[in-house]
Amino acid sequence: MYAVVVRVTIGDADRARELLKSRVIPQVSSAAGFKSGYWTWPADGAPSNGLSMVIFESEDDARAGAEIVRGVVPESVILESVEVREVVASA
Numbered sequence: 001m002y003a004v005v006v007r008v009t010i011g012d013a014d015r016a017r018e019l020l021k022s023r024v025i026p027q028v029s030s031a032a033g034f035k036s037g038y039w040t041w042p043a044d045g046a047p048s049n050g051l052s053m054v055i056f057e058s059e060d061d062a063r064a065g066a067e068i069v070r071g072v073v074p075e076s077v078i079l080e081s082v083e084v085r086e087v088v089a090s091a
Contacts, residue, residue, distance in 0.1 A: 001035065001055055001087040002062035006069055008050045010041065012076040016050070019074035027072050028054055033061025050077070055087065 010016045020039055028037060037054040041047035054069070056062040062084045073079045 001057065001090075002059045003085045003087050004052075004054045004056065004062050004066045004069060005081075005083045005085055006050075006052045006054075007080040008052075008073065009078040009080055010047050010050050010076070011078070013041075013047045015076040016047075016074055019076065023074065024069075024072050028065060028068055031056070031061070031065045031068050033057035034065065049080075059084065059086070 025037065025039070028034065033056040035055040035057060037052065039050065039052040041050045054062075054065060056065050066082050066084055069082055070079065
């Protein structure tokens with residue numbers, strides 16, 4: 001398995017959450033090889049940054065998924081980084 005790890009800076013949290021649910025998650029979760037995804041932001045107060053991890057079956061699927069992510073970042077969010085990483089263990 002491979003993960004796409006994304007770091008973002010969030011401008012408008014309400015708008016970001018709305019677009020995440022209506023646009024980002026549907027597009028990413030329909031990608032080839034998608035297994036699961038987690039989108040997070042700090043638990044202590046207003047979010048200013050986000051971190052997501054989306055798991056794919058293969059490295060090729062993860063690389064294609066990373067390109068989808070780059071194309072669906074909402075306007076209220078600044079993309080800081082996108083990495084494809086091998087999942088070496090899970091529980």
